[in-house]
Amino acid sequence: MRTRPLKVALLGCGVVGSEVARIMTTHADDLAARIGAPVELAGVAVRRPSKVREGIPQELITTDATALVKRGDIDVVVEVIGGIEPARTLITTAFEHGASVVSANKALLAEDGAALYAAAEEHGRDLYYEAAVAGAIPLIRPLRESLAGDKVNRVLGIVNGTTNFILDKMDTSGAGYSEALDEATALGYAEADPTADVEGFDAAAKAAILAGIAFHTRVRLDDVYREGMTEVTAADFASARRMGCTIKLLAICERAADGGSVTARVHPAMIPLSHPLASVRGAYNAVFVEADAAGQLMFYGPGAGGSPTASAVLGDLVAVCRNRLNDATGPGESAYTQLPVSPMGDVVTRYHISLDVADKPGVLAQVATVFAEHGVSIDTVRQQGKDGEASLVVVTHRAPDAALSGTVEALRKLDTVRGVASIMRVEGE
Ligand SMILES: NC(=O)C1=CN([C@@H]2O[C@H](COP(=O)(O)OP(=O)(O)OC[C@H]3O[C@@H](n4cnc5c(N)ncnc54)[C@H](OP(=O)(O)O)[C@@H]3O)[C@@H](O)[C@H]2O)C=CC1
Numbered sequence: 241m242r243t244r245p246l247k248v249a250l251l252g253c254g255v256v257g258s259e260v261a262r263i264m265t266t267h268a269d270d271l272a273a274r275i276g277a278p279v280e281l282a283g284v285a286v287r288r289p290s291k292v293r294e295g296i297p298q299e300l301i302t303t304d305a306t307a308l309v310k311r312g313d314i315d316v317v318v319e320v321i322g323g324i325e326p327a328r329t330l331i332t333t334a335f336e337h338g339a340s341v342v343s344a345n346k347a348l349l350a351e352d353g354a355a356l357y358a359a360a361e362e363h364g365r366d367l368y369y370e371a372a373v374a375g376a377i378p379l380i381r382p383l384r385e386s387l388a389g390d391k392v393n394r395v396l397g398i399v400n401g402t403t404n405f406i407l408d409k410m411d412t413s414g415a416g417y418s419e420a421l422d423e424a425t426a427l428g429y430a431e432a433d434p435t436a437d438v439e440g441f442d443a444a445a446k447a448a449i450l451a452g453i454a455f456h457t458r459v460r461l462d463d464v465y466r467e468g469m470t471e472v473t474a475a476d477f478a479s480a481r482r483m484g485c486t487i488k489l490l491a492i493c494e495r496a497a498d499g500g501s502v503t504a505r506v507h508p509a510m511i512p513l514s515h516p517l518a519s520v521r522g523a524y525n526a527v528f529v530e531a532d533a534a535g536q537l538m539f540y541g542p543g544a545g546g547s548p549t550a551s552a553v554l555g556d557l558v559a560v561c562r563n564r565l566n567d568a569t570g571p572g573e574s575a576y577t578q579l580p581v582s583p584m585g586d587v588v589t590r591y592h593i594s595l596d597v598a599d600k601p602g603v604l605a606q607v608a609t610v611f612a613e614h615g616v617s618i619d620t621v622r623q624q625g626k627d628g629e630a631s632l633v634v635v636t637h638r639a640p641d642a643a644l645s646g647t648v649e650a651l652r653k654l655d656t657v658r659g660v661a662s663i664m665r666v667e668g669e
């Protein structure tokens with residue numbers, strides 16, 4: 241074993257960073273044995289230097305992250321600050337000064353992953369980011385390495401722990417949205433700004449990363465269709481239950497049958513209770529990967545929180561340190577192509593639509609005509625009338641999203657349709 245330690249700079253010591261530091265300290269001997277050299281925490285950059293950080297010597301704490309990554313003797317920079325800047329500049333500066341980087345920053349990777357990869361390659365360094373998608377679950381490396389010889393066609397899953405925690409609470413205990421979000425935040429699952437979770441930005445960033453790796457193409461955050469879960473109501477859960485379903489925020493990345501394009505989307509969806517994703521509880525994540533030769537694979541585990549995420553960061557740290565000792569780097573992204581990303585309108589799926597309508601003769605026929613005119617075939621209709629008004633629930637067969645949007649627009653114009661209470665896609669059947 242080499243006796244000179246590999247030096248690690250930790251940028252950020254919050255929910256994830258504090259757990260990374262703790263495990264680096266408590267498992268130091270194991271890590272050294274696995275790497276073949278000891279690893280030393282050489283500095284910890286934070287915003288608030290006076291905050292008490294258990295187990296971290298005060299002399300390691302700095303507010304000058306730039307000076308830390310520019311020191312020139314740092315082997316690996318672990319970036320767990322989050323956000324776009326200063327994280328992006330710190331990572332590129334780290335490469336310029338000879339360090340490899342481990343990051344958990346999905347927002348940055350989805351926005352600027354290609355440029356960061358290019359910077360890593362230019363300087364002959366590694367960029368690893370297993371923790372950026374689905375917390376503790378090994379998913380990036382299986383997709384990038386284990387499945388590199390196969391052809392992945394679909395990635396579908398729950399990739400945000402906070403929203404799964406909230407939806408699960410709403411479904412099983414009738415908890416309110418705000419109360420469940422507060423709990424998820426207190427448990428360290430939510431992003432610094434939880435809007436990223438509940439509005440689907442975090443899951444969309446993860447979908448962009450997954451689609452990119454799975455299909456060997458570049459997919460950016462802006463390419464991902466996104467709907468959050470803030471509008472999901474108790475009434476939606478009641479409708480879902482009547483259909484034998486529950487509601488989950490899903491990330492779905494698909495390669496077109498002809499292989500010439502891909503789609504990536506994040507939105508709430510009804511899924512049958514019999515589907516394995518329906519029983520993913522709390523802040524757990526689960527991702528299905530469908531590949532030509534492998535068939536269907538499922539990855540499951542804790543998707544958020546300090547300790548699970550630190551596990552993924554530490555796994556990357558070991559891999560990157562081993563590469564440093566061997567004067568090597570892991571797989572890069574230079575083989576990526578650019579497949580077009582098709583718009584949401586091209587996606588074909590089923591829909592559950594709740595309408596408030598007048599309860600009088602001919603309304604059902606009028607509504608059915610609108611669906612027919614837009615080429616959307618109806619599977620089931622349920623109507624419940626009360627005091628001259630009625631609630632009409634239509635479940636469709638598979639149809640293009642653009643056709644469904646056209647249908648809904650036309651329905652809104654009917655005098656007899658008082659309002660469209662909800663539109664939910666139905667997946668996983
Ligand atoms: N929490 C989770 O479950 C998961 C998080 N991630 C990702 O990990 C990253 C970190 O998340 P998390 O630990 O939850 O975030 P926190 O908000 O808990 O921690 C952020 C840390 O960064 C420090 N920091 C912020 N700005 C600066 C700056 N300009 N210079 C130096 N330090 C700075 C903060 O300092 P101070 O302590 O002084 O405030 C804090 O220590 C994010 O990219 C997140 O998306 C990924 C998977 C799961």
Ligand SMILES: N[C@@H](CC=O)C(=O)O
Nearest residue numbers: 400401402429431544
């Ligand atoms: N806020 C994220 C944290 C992990 O990526 C989530 O809830 O999944």
